[in-house]
Amino acid sequence: MTDSKEIKLYATHPHPCSYFGDREAKTIFIDPEMTPSAALYSELSRRGFRRSGNHIYRPDCKRCKDCIASRVPVNLFTPTRGQRRTIKRNADLNTKILSSPSDQSYSLYERYINGRHRDGDMFPPSKEQFDSFLGPSNAASEYVHFYLGADLVAVAVTDVLDDGLSAIYTFYDPQFSQRSLGVYGILWQISQAKSRNLSYIYLGYWIRDCQKMTYKTDYRPIELLINSRWVRLI
Structure with a gap:
């Protein structure tokens, strides 16, 4: 190594x-x-x-x-009342874990970017962009597909680490926004890490003054990497 x-x-x-x-x-x-x-x-x-x-x-x-890099210590995590409602709201979804994106994944990603991120640097979406960003990589990645009946409604891309899961990206069908599928994707990964006896979910960068990135502190306790030390916020 x-x-x-x-x-x-x-x-x-x-x-x-x-x-x-x-x-x-x-x-x-x-x-x-x-x-x-x-x-x-x-x-x-x-x-x-x-x-x-x-x-x-x-x-x-x-x-x-x-x-600031962030991660959730999953064994200490307690969902809020709203997060418990999100879990209950999505209890009817079926889940498949694949080693690569399904054929339906790109069209779902395209609808997601067009519907939710037209003001971002990932718009307009393209298959080439999707493949380079979320396609199979050198990492041990899993593509968690969430289905409502036969319909694919969300995909969470996660990397398997030796101490946790790294939540790379979640995208979903904008017509199901009321289900809070982005939140559910993180909550599902927290539950999955617990079941695998892993310690953390790595959520990427928390940015206090950027509204799109502040949601990460909704998952408590959370740890932030400050001056090369992981500092826990309750």
């Missing part, structure tokens, strides 16, 4: 920030020619790295530290 101290890191040039229109961002990522072991990928996740496609990266903005 390659030691984390031996990894080659590369940095992007400054580029427009995806979260704040008046800021520039900079990202570091591991050597794209390298295929990290499951243990190394897990260690990088504990150090605040995330995966997008086959790239494992971390923000490295000198003037801004607002992107």
